[in-house]
Amino acid sequence: MREIENVYIRELLKFIEMYRILFFLFFISFSLAQQTDKVDFIKCDASVSPYASEKSIYGDVVYEFKVKKAIDTIKIDAKNMEFSGVMINGKSVKFKNSGKTLDLFEGFKKGKNKLRLNYSAKPLQTLYFTGEGENLQIWTQGQGRYTSHWLPSFDDVNEKVIFNILISDVNPYLKVISNGLLKRKPEVMYMDYDAFEMQKPMSSYLVMLAIGNFEKQTAKTKSGTPLEFYLDKNDVSKFEPTYRYSKEMFNYLEQEIGVNYPWGIYRQVPVRDFLYAGMENTTSTIFSQDFVVDSIGFNDRNYINVNAHELAHQWFGDLITAQSGKHHWLQEGFATYYALLAERHLFGDDYFYEALNDYAQQLKRASKTDSIPVMNEKASSLSFYKKGAWSLHVLREDIGTKNFQKAVKKYLKKYKYKNVNTDDFLKIVKEVSGYDVGNFKKVWLETSGFEMEIAQKYLFKNKFLQEYYALRKSKKSLAELTEILTSDAYYPIKQYIVYQTIHLPFDERKVILESALATNDVLVRRAVAESTAVIPEAFKLQYESLLNDNSYITKEIVLVNLCTNFPEEREKYLFQMRRLIGNNDKSLRITWLKLAYETPEFENQRLDFYLELLHYASAQYESSIRQNALETLLSIDFMNKKVITQLFLATQHHKWQFTLFARTKIREFLKNPEYRKTVETIAETSDETMKELYFKFLNEKL
Numbered sequence: 001m002r003e004i005e006n007v008y009i010r011e012l013l014k015f016i017e018m019y020r021i022l023f024f025l026f027f028i029s030f031s032l033a034q035q036t037d038k039v040d041f042i043k044c045d046a047s048v049s050p051y052a053s054e055k056s057i058y059g060d061v062v063y064e065f066k067v068k069k070a071i072d073t074i075k076i077d078a079k080n081m082e083f084s085g086v087m088i089n090g091k092s093v094k095f096k097n098s099g100k101t102l103d104l105f106e107g108f109k110k111g112k113n114k115l116r117l118n119y120s121a122k123p124l125q126t127l128y129f130t131g132e133g134e135n136l137q138i139w140t141q142g143q144g145r146y147t148s149h150w151l152p153s154f155d156d157v158n159e160k161v162i163f164n165i166l167i168s169d170v171n172p173y174l175k176v177i178s179n180g181l182l183k184r185k186p187e188v189m190y191m192d193y194d195a196f197e198m199q200k201p202m203s204s205y206l207v208m209l210a211i212g213n214f215e216k217q218t219a220k221t222k223s224g225t226p227l228e229f230y231l232d233k234n235d236v237s238k239f240e241p242t243y244r245y246s247k248e249m250f251n252y253l254e255q256e257i258g259v260n261y262p263w264g265i266y267r268q269v270p271v272r273d274f275l276y277a278g279m280e281n282t283t284s285t286i287f288s289q290d291f292v293v294d295s296i297g298f299n300d301r302n303y304i305n306v307n308a309h310e311l312a313h314q315w316f317g318d319l320i321t322a323q324s325g326k327h328h329w330l331q332e333g334f335a336t337y338y339a340l341l342a343e344r345h346l347f348g349d350d351y352f353y354e355a356l357n358d359y360a361q362q363l364k365r366a367s368k369t370d371s372i373p374v375m376n377e378k379a380s381s382l383s384f385y386k387k388g389a390w391s392l393h394v395l396r397e398d399i400g401t402k403n404f405q406k407a408v409k410k411y412l413k414k415y416k417y418k419n420v421n422t423d424d425f426l427k428i429v430k431e432v433s434g435y436d437v438g439n440f441k442k443v444w445l446e447t448s449g450f451e452m453e454i455a456q457k458y459l460f461k462n463k464f465l466q467e468y469y470a471l472r473k474s475k476k477s478l479a480e481l482t483e484i485l486t487s488d489a490y491y492p493i494k495q496y497i498v499y500q501t502i503h504l505p506f507d508e509r510k511v512i513l514e515s516a517l518a519t520n521d522v523l524v525r526r527a528v529a530e531s532t533a534v535i536p537e538a539f540k541l542q543y544e545s546l547l548n549d550n551s552y553i554t555k556e557i558v559l560v561n562l563c564t565n566f567p568e569e570r571e572k573y574l575f576q577m578r579r580l581i582g583n584n585d586k587s588l589r590i591t592w593l594k595l596a597y598e599t600p601e602f603e604n605q606r607l608d609f610y611l612e613l614l615h616y617a618s619a620q621y622e623s624s625i626r627q628n629a630l631e632t633l634l635s636i637d638f639m640n641k642k643v644i645t646q647l648f649l650a651t652q653h654h655k656w657q658f659t660l661f662a663r664t665k666i667r668e669f670l671k672n673p674e675y676r677k678t679v680e681t682i683a684e685t686s687d688e689t690m691k692e693l694y695f696k697f698l699n700e701k702l
Helices: 006-027 233-242 246-257 304-313 329-347 349-366 381-399 401-415 422-433 437-445 452-459 463-473 478-485 491-500 506-518 522-531 537-548 552-565 567-576 587-597 600-616 623-637 641-650 656-669 673-684 688-698
Strands: 039-051 056-067 074-077 081-088 095-097 101-104 111-121 127-130 137-140 160-168 175-177 193-197 210-212 214-220 226-232 266-271 284-288 320-322 418-420
Touching: 056 074, 081 095, 081 101, 175 214, 210 266, 214 233, 226 233, 226 246, 246 304, 246 329, 246 401, 266 304, 284 304, 304 329, 320 329, 320 401, 329 349, 329 381, 329 422, 349 381, 349 452, 349 463, 381 401, 381 422, 381 437, 381 452, 401 418, 401 422, 422 437, 463 491, 478 491, 478 506, 491 506, 491 522, 506 522, 506 537, 522 537, 522 552, 537 552, 552 567, 552 587, 567 587, 567 600, 587 600, 587 623, 600 623, 600 641, 623 641, 623 656, 641 656, 641 673, 641 688, 656 688, 673 688
Parallel strands: 039 160, 226 266, 266 284, 320 418
Antiparallel strands: 039 056, 056 111, 074 101, 081 111, 095 101, 127 137, 137 210, 160 193, 175 210, 214 226
């Protein structure tokens, strides 16, 4: 489906996902590596109660474990927790709480044991509370070793446990989601609770909670797996575009991978201000609210690629898990490649090869400075994801689809619910196909850089890419370019023509622009909008038609350009677009407010527009909305005291991208003596908490 803006999705993944995986790789714990040889934790029954008013969690945990070899101290990762009632095999035991681990040194025996404990914590990360009342959301993000901030567990991914989570003391109007099958119990002693049970083991970083005022829709896959789709109660009209193709992709991946989905149920839930694009918690993926879209927003950004990526992780990452960061490509490379295969199934070969080409171009550019190969725990996320995906594509092409499928199926069945390394996979590939896996490993996994010449041999199997690269090298006449625009050539070729003719005089370029508009392709038409900042009067009517395109991004670009080029008609354009909000970040609405604020005909409403912008900058909204609003407010009047307050409050947010923006702006503005003096004045009349925040920055050295 050509309306998908696949380039945007992949770029979003590139930047947003980067930091989740960097955290995972740099901080993954090996402290318990020796412990797993001596102790095997089998099952965890945890009863937890999160409290939003305190931003805390309380719990009772029972672990069943087996001591295989003599060991002096057993450690459970537990960050900044308080413990009581610690018992092993029914007897109270002494313990040490280091602030990082719970250390057990008595009461256990060789063979089976049972540990019970009570704990409490006020996590500074991993467990997040957003909103209030009916808009409250509570959710977790555990990768790579962070679950131990809210649940005593194991940072070592090689310790796989069957987790059963019971959640209580949650307001009844909120829905509760965790891993596994829901075994909801009736009200007991006036306390309602939800119990989730897993049947098979998983690494601790995949344990999750999501609580919110969600609505649910369900479906069932071809193989009978129940699917549950969640959205915030205010977004029920967006179910179809948000989850479009979900069932079809599930059926495809199950068939392509050759191993049935292993977990019994699959859920997906978006949450506000999630740290990344998505997270593949076993049975229950959490993803960013940014991917919740209506039918117009679907053409700007959508959940399809992230959806397929996180689903693929249920096999590659959850069912089998890399032993260490060195082998992390076995998770991200596989998930990235299988997501592309799912999109190929939906949208065809041209879409697939255009994505591979985009990955190759990114890797080629990065190779100038990126000197770390894929098989290195310090490799970039670009390498793990996209070079990993490219490696698998080369392998699949070289050994053939059937051999590749046979190898993957054998690999998954042999190592299910276990941890793996690269040689485990390559050994099976060699057994199945006789392929020279040693050379493959050296070239694609152990050598830095990117072999563009080799990659192009695979890319040029696709006719669209042959035509695309031929066009880039050729010098075609306007007539020939126009003919291509009116052909059935794939849309990137048409976009390229629009952008490459940007410097032509309008009289010569007019036929290109008109032909591009006539394609009725939303992305080709957007190229016209983006590349025509100066709008000749003769093209005005046709350019205005772009305001009606099914893309909020296009509408915003066109609105700005029309208001700039034809200021005498600003009122007309603003009136036409007055009811539109746009995507989740409200970028279109915020741009509209700025334009309206600056329009003389709306002078009597300027205060209303300004107050609406201030409202969007407040903590009632997601960070993407707040940042857009703050950027606009700062451009209007960066000295406004309310704007200053909201900018400083932004530094307290849990999402690092937003706090970085706020910190950078504050430090920039504090170089202005007048701004510094204003902040000092505000600080002196603020409460102690805000005063401390202001002076934290005021006291920094310039």
